[in-house]
Amino acid sequence: MLLVLxxxxxxxxxxxxxxxxxxxxxxxxxHRNQTSDELRLTVRSLLAEAAVDSREIDGVAIAxxxxxxxxxxxxxxEPLVGENIGFLSAETSPIILDVETPHTVGADRIANCIAxxxxxxxxxxxxxxxxxxxxDLAAQDGRFLGGAIAPEMRLAAQALTDRAAQLHAVxxxxxxxxxxxxxxxxxxxxxxxxxxDLVDGLIQRFKAEVSEPLQVxxxxxxxxxxxxxxxxxxxxxxxxxxxxxxxWWGHHAN
Numbered sequence: 211m212l213l214v215l216x217x218x219x220x221x222x223x224x225x226x227x228x229x230x231x232x233x234x235x236x237x238x239x240x241h242r243n244q245t246s247d248e249l250r251l252t253v254r255s256l257l258a259e260a261a262v263d264s265r266e267i268d269g270v271a272i273a274x275x276x277x278x279x280x281x282x283x284x285x286x287x288e289p290l291v292g293e294n295i296g297f298l299s300a301e302t303s304p305i306i307l308d309v310e311t312p313h314t315v316g317a318d319r320i321a322n323c324i325a326x327x328x329x330x331x332x333x334x335x336x337x338x339x340x341x342x343x344x345x346d347l348a349a350q351d352g353r354f355l356g357g358a359i360a361p362e363m364r365l366a367a368q369a370l371t372d373r374a375a376q377l378h379a380v381x382x383x384x385x386x387x388x389x390x391x392x393x394x395x396x397x398x399x400x401x402x403x404x405x406x407d408l409v410d411g412l413i414q415r416f417k418a419e420v421s422e423p424l425q426v427x428x429x430x431x432x433x434x435x436x437x438x439x440x441x442x443x444x445x446x447x448x449x450x451x452x453x454x455x456x457x458w459w460g461h462h463a464n
Contacts (some may be wrong), residue, residue: 211267213253213291214455216318217274217283219341224253225452226262232449232456234260240286242278249279249286269294271459273317273451294307296462298454304461306353315354316344321454324346326427328457330445333423335416337409337443338451339430343363345412350422363405363432384439406439413442 213235216223218240218354226234236256270287274297287295300307300319305314305323320322322336325347335357336346345358371379380394382402390396417424428437429450438448441444447453 211262212269212271212456213267213287214271214452214459215283216451216455217272217276217279218318219276223452224256225449225456225458226257226260226267227348227452230456232452234262235449235452240276240279242276243291244282248281248284249282250289253286253290253353264290267291269296269459271296271298271455271462273298273321273455275316277462289430290417296459298458298462302458302462304458305348308349308353309356318451319344319357320344320354322346322429323352323354323454324457325447325450325454327352329447329453330425330427331351332425334425334427335413335452337413337426337428337430337433337436339428339432339436343409343430345416347420357462358411360408360412363401363408366405367401370397370401384435408435409436410440410442413440 212227214225214227220240222238222240224236225232238252253265267290270291272284273281277378280297284295298320300312300315303320309315312332323346326334326336327340332348332350334348336368338344341362347355347357349355367382380397382401383398385395385398388399388403390399413426426443427445427447428443429447433448434444437443
């Protein structure tokens, strides 16, 4: 079995694959100062709860955008799988990163491109709704051509309510109308409907600059909401990053 980890600034998402089938998935909080012992105990606890024998795991594939956790992660899993630990990065990427500074491309974005292209071909635009909202463009031949990064919707709402004394935090649901009748629906109209238009507007700009028909896929925490409300998003896969790591490991380990 293969253990994969998508290590983000807010959460670590873990997946356990048997072949190409995702058997288990977990989400834990990401702490920049976690030690290797803490990480190893967390994973062993998750595996035990799922009745998985850790001796069945023969490899660990990691996509990390938190550099301070890379060494603790590498040492955490050494007792489990020895040296069969791999970090997806610009240096280990199986796809060409056709941008000015390839080393700055996040491993999660590379994994998303790998999985999206494997499933749907290209060109394809991948939207990942995580701590930031990223837009990644993969070419017809699978190359990563670049993209865009926007603040995440919840962070934007938090910045607004933190700085305005008369505004309070609200559930970020889609309101029935853009004409808000109270503070809550005013914020929902401005933030949620505003972000729907932001995402849709950027998709249209990408489509205008790509000469071929462009597929669009969403992933990440809020991805499903955007998929449900925007006709411009054709596919939704909540575990796209994990799938990309599994596909990458198949190339990397051989």
